Amino acid sequence: MQKRTTNQARQPHARNDNARSHLAWNDFEVILAIVTGGSLSGAARALGVSHATIFRRLGDIEQRLGVTLFERSRTGYQPTLAGEELAATARIMDEAALAAERKVAGRDLEPSGEIWVTTTDSLLMGVLAPMFTAFRHRYPGIVLDVAVSNQLFNLTRREADVAIRPSNRPPENLIGRPLTKIGQAVYGHRSLGLNPGAPIQDLASQPWIGAGPRLQDSAVDQWMDNNELKASCVYRVDTLVSIFSAIRSGMGLAVLPCYLADMDPDIVQLTSPIPELEYGLWFLMHPDLRGVVRIHALMDFLTEVVRAKSRRLSGNPLKTK
Structure with a gap:
């Protein structure tokens, strides 16, 4: 060998x-x-x-x-x-x-094709679903592909084309347009027999529903802490729609966006909209998509119809005698 x-x-x-x-x-x-x-x-x-x-x-x-x-x-x-x-x-x-x-x-010339939209479950349920239907009637050549998530998708990597999001500080790498302000108030089920307009301190003895950590609502969490309501919290959940469902079942009181809670006649608004919990509603997109005709069609349409409902979305102040 x-x-x-x-x-x-x-x-x-x-x-x-x-x-x-x-x-x-x-x-x-x-x-x-x-x-x-x-x-x-x-x-x-x-x-x-x-x-x-x-x-x-x-x-x-x-x-x-x-x-x-x-x-x-x-x-x-x-x-x-x-x-x-x-x-x-x-x-x-x-x-x-x-x-x-x-x-x-961004080089299309006609309002046609697909738009990938991400938004939250509560906004889709309480605000956007009928608006999207009206948009489809006006622009039948555009298909909306909606991803419902409480997390902001990465628009830079085209996980979505646009985001319709509640925010007081939208990401700096995105561009967009503020649509309106969203008001929030305290709500409870009618069966609890509570009178609207009572001071928050008088409501502390009631069971409360809080936001779970995955909801990332630090403003509401801080507000509950400032008003010594956390000790009364008997239930936490990580979506606004789930909080809404818990109020409907009589679980307790909670802060909710007025547009969502006002949908149910059995849910009673107990306070006026709370100023420090107001937040903006934004239409956001990546800068490279600023020239896309179909996206501008959606942005302009939502600007028109959302701002027409600004009073309802900001919430109704309680009438005092």
Whole structure:
């Protein structure tokens, strides 16, 4: 048997320098997915392919380049310096592709096509659903694709085209238009027999419903703390629609947007709108979409119909004798 030379042992798969080893976008995508996910299985889930496919594609990339891109261990895949450099390039390419997509999306001339809208469950239920119906009648060529979430989607990454959101401080990287102000007051079910206009201190003996931590309503949380109502809180839940449902069941008192609570005649407004709990309603979008005709059609339409209902949305003050 012929003995292997040292040079042969070190380079069993020597790369042909004449072979082309150019990386395609799919290669950068695989590298970035592994870095982001920390493992082949995480990358496979992100890209919607099998673990074996990622394993094969990574091996092919490393063989073509002649370098190791990841250190393998029981805890996952850690990028080498070369892997980090390629992942950084992949991030730049990904952002450039997203920016190009946003700019191309702004070149339509007619109000037609799809608009991805994200908003909250309470706004859709209490305000926007009939407005969206009226918008579809006016612009039958536009399809609204609505994602209901209490978290603000990443508009930069085109998780949505526009967001219709309650906020007093909208993100600085977005542009948009303030639509109106939303008022909030204390409400309870009629069966509790409480009289509107009573001081908050007199309502502290009642059971209260609070916002769960995932609702992220720090203003209401601070207001309840300032009025020593947290000790009376018997139930917490993380959506406004769920708080509304709890009031309807007679669970206790709670702060709600007036537009939502006023929908039910059995729910009684116990206070005037609370000034420190007022917030703005915004139409938000990424700056690259400012020229999209269909999006401007939706923004202008909602501006018109929402502002026509500003008085109801800001809440009704209690009439005092």
